[in-house]
Amino acid sequence: MPHVPGLRSPYVKVGRLVYFGRMLDKIRLQAAGQLPLGDYGANLGKGFDGRxxxxxxxxxxxxxxxxxxxxxxxxxxxxxxxxxGGPRTDEECEVWNGFMIKRGWRDAAAEVLAKRIEESGLGAAPVFTMFDYLDYDEGRASAADRPWEKS
Structure with missing residues (x-):
């Protein structure tokens, strides 16, 4: 997928939650006509957004x-x-974050992740999860280094 300015990493938190900000970015970018719908359109409101x-x-x-x-x-x-929808406890947020951050690593999504890695030519990259894949595929800095967490 192409690099999309304004689309943040799924690892970046809003409040206590990973991914939420990325979903908002996709909504904003789609509304502004800046989200490549060929790459992102089919999953808007589905997949991780739906989760x-x-x-x-x-x-x-x-x-x-x-x-x-x-x-x-x-x-x-x-x-x-x-x-x-009702508030979430710290424990619920911790479970959510852990699940999302590890999605694709030794779970039901591992086969899909392996296919995407192969299709994108990222076999040499240290991609272990769907979040890693999104970062590498979109051309962000090494997901393994998580530079956004160091600011």
Whole structure:
């Protein structure tokens, strides 16, 4: 997939959650006509987006509409999700983050990850999870080094 300016790594947290900010970025970029729909369109609101909304107990279309209203920042959008779907405990967030960060490593998604690695020519890269794959495939700095966590 191409590098998309403004699309953050799935590892970056909003509040206590990984991936949430990336989902918001995809919504914003799609609305602005800056998200390559050939690469991302089929999975909008599905896949990890769908899992995130399910975890938060909000409908993707409701979150999208609320976000596009434009009056809330990412943290406030997450708070809105907690108001609508109920708050998550620290333990629930820890389990969510652990599951998402490790997705593709020795689990049901491992076969899909292996296929994507091969199709993208990333066999030599240290890609162990879907998050790693997204970072390498989108041309971000080495996922293994996690430079965004060092700021």
């Amino acid at each position: 995130a909304c399910s975890f938060l107990r909000v409908a993707y279309d409701d979150l999208k509409a609320r976000m596009l209203a434009g009056d809330l920042d990412d943290a406030a959008l997450l708070a809105w999700c907690h108001e609508r």
